Amino acid sequence: MRRFALPLRKVHSPMRNLSRRDFGKTVAAAAALSGVSLPRFAFGQAPASDLAYPKGFLWGCATAAYQVEGGAKADGRGPSIWDTFSHTPGKTYHGETGDVADDSYHLYKEDVRLLKNLGVGGYRMSISWSRVFPKGTGQPNPLGLDYYNRVVDELLANNITPYITLFHWDLPQALPGGWQSRDTSKAFADYAAYITRHLSDRVHHFMTTNEFTCFTDIGYRDGRFAPGLRLPDGPANQVRHNGILAHGLGVQAIRANAKGPVQVGLAENAVVCVPVIETREHIEAARRATHDLNAPFLTTVLEGKYPASYLEREGANAPKVQPGDMEAIGSRLDFVGLNVYTPTYVRASDSARGFVVEPRQASYPHMASPWLVIGPECIYWVVRNVSSIWHPPAIYITENGCSADDVITPEGRIEDTDRVMYLRNHLTQLHRAAAEGYPIKGYFLWSLLDNFEWADGYSKRFGIHYVDFKTEKRTPKLSAEWYREVIAHNAVV
Numbered sequence: 001m002r003r004f005a006l007p008l009r010k011v012h013s014p015m016r017n018l019s020r021r022d023f024g025k026t027v028a029a030a031a032a033l034s035g036v037s038l039p040r041f042a043f044g045q046a047p048a049s050d051l052a053y054p055k056g057f058l059w060g061c062a063t064a065a066y067q068v069e070g071g072a073k074a075d076g077r078g079p080s081i082w083d084t085f086s087h088t089p090g091k092t093y094h095g096e097t098g099d100v101a102d103d104s105y106h107l108y109k110e111d112v113r114l115l116k117n118l119g120v121g122g123y124r125m126s127i128s129w130s131r132v133f134p135k136g137t138g139q140p141n142p143l144g145l146d147y148y149n150r151v152v153d154e155l156l157a158n159n160i161t162p163y164i165t166l167f168h169w170d171l172p173q174a175l176p177g178g179w180q181s182r183d184t185s186k187a188f189a190d191y192a193a194y195i196t197r198h199l200s201d202r203v204h205h206f207m208t209t210n211e212f213t214c215f216t217d218i219g220y221r222d223g224r225f226a227p228g229l230r231l232p233d234g235p236a237n238q239v240r241h242n243g244i245l246a247h248g249l250g251v252q253a254i255r256a257n258a259k260g261p262v263q264v265g266l267a268e269n270a271v272v273c274v275p276v277i278e279t280r281e282h283i284e285a286a287r288r289a290t291h292d293l294n295a296p297f298l299t300t301v302l303e304g305k306y307p308a309s310y311l312e313r314e315g316a317n318a319p320k321v322q323p324g325d326m327e328a329i330g331s332r333l334d335f336v337g338l339n340v341y342t343p344t345y346v347r348a349s350d351s352a353r354g355f356v357v358e359p360r361q362a363s364y365p366h367m368a369s370p371w372l373v374i375g376p377e378c379i380y381w382v383v384r385n386v387s388s389i390w391h392p393p394a395i396y397i398t399e400n401g402c403s404a405d406d407v408i409t410p411e412g413r414i415e416d417t418d419r420v421m422y423l424r425n426h427l428t429q430l431h432r433a434a435a436e437g438y439p440i441k442g443y444f445l446w447s448l449l450d451n452f453e454w455a456d457g458y459s460k461r462f463g464i465h466y467v468d469f470k471t472e473k474r475t476p477k478l479s480a481e482w483y484r485e486v487i488a489h490n491a492v493v
């Protein structure tokens with residue numbers, strides 16, 4: 001069972017007779033025991049915030065290669081399935097593509113300056129596989145690798161720790177069959193080995209893949225993402241299997257090729273189950289649902305086997321597994337990265353599964369993207385559920401953020417109070433998880449910049465810096481100013 005390290009509220013009641021000063025000391029001592037650092041001035045001057053994060057908590061921002069880099073044909077980069085998809089009429093908003101995006105391929109120094117101004121300790125970025133291996137396998141392109149050497153060196157020169165995702169959906173177009181072929185999983189391992197050999201002297205944190213369901217189900221079953229296929233269940237489940245196999249072989253390849261100590265994990269948008277009412281029965285239902293609804297991905301990766309109930313449900317469509325696959329897939333991880341956006345509300349039931357998912361109310365509030373419904377407590381529950389089921393040694397929030405309909409005021413400002421509302425409430429709930437002693441080590445805000453939002457093109461802005469896509473000018477929004485203060489205080493402000 002997960003320890004609950006002395007929740008602060010528990011120490012309040014026996015202290016009614018203490019002086020304000022002694023009360024402060026006692027709370028501080030309790031906080032020290034639980035690993036929570038309180039602000040120095042908590043019981044003197046007016047506190048900036050009572051919601052201080054543990055000392056050493058890592059604050060960061062996240063982006064992904066195809067969404068920000070541009071330079072689609074620069075220096076020998078090969079095409080990815082997202083180049084093909086976005087150039088296919090009708091697939092993205094107004095036919096928009098990542099050809100230029102934020103032009104971070106050329107403007108990366110400016111991006112690092114923005115990170116520096118925020119005061120972040122970490123930057124989560126991804127590598128474009130086809131920039132380094134234009135055909136996915138075979139001959140590497142040294143100019144592609146050089147770009148990532150430059151970015152990494154620029155980050156390190158500014159004391160920002162790079163966290164590198166090896167695959168954020170931009171699969172090299174040249175790989176025959178894409179994720180339908182298990183050769184792609186092996187090609188991924190070779191690519192992971194190559195990157196590790198060349199960067200792990202300076203990069204010590206790697207994530208294999210980003211969001212299994214998005215690059216498998218949404219790409220190969222729903223067809224809303226690249227490559228835009230609508231496969232039936234059997235082949236679609238094999239695509240899922242090849243995805244998690246790539247992750248597993250990737251973990252092995254990173255460990256086998258590391259030049260120094262490395263921390264290996266992944267970034268996964270688990271289905272985030274929130275109890276409809278915070279009572280024992282619904283809390284237990286949400287825990288069960290977390291295990292069950294994440295069966296083909298996180299559950300299998302963290303347990304090294306497909307849950308029997310999943311195999312049973314899929315029957316003849318269940319994935320075909322070869323010897324050695326499950327050992328690779330279940331490779332031990334140093335951390336679990338969670339991309340957290342929306343809640344799935346769950347209630348207890350007498351059904352065989354032990355839970356039901358609540359239907360979504362038509363009036364439920366959401367951000368600019370209709371799917372992005374707002375339930376800040378989801379970030380607390382995902383940390384608690386994942387911890388209590390699988391006990392990972394460390395958890396990072398590898399993405400959290402939102403789209404907003406930003407407008408520029410006549411003075412040239414972007415007062416995105418709605419985004420600040422979204423973020424502040426999530427960080428308040430994440431603080432709850434930290435205060436209860438769960439191993440939450442860091443938070444990467446999605447995103448540093450407005451960028452190419454996949455099928456939504458440039459119509460949805462997730463950045464805390466506004467990007468004028470005609471001039472590539474970056475302007476900090478109110479949310480950037482706010483995040484800078486969060487980082488400076490190491491607390492919710």
Ligand code: PNW
Pocket residue numbers: 064067210211214269339341342371399446453454462
């Ligand atoms: C993530 N959903 O995608 C991705 O990792 C990012 O690349 C992306 O820009 C960001 O979230 C914002 O969308 C998601 O439908 C896409 O729940 C869809 C969903 C969640 C995350």
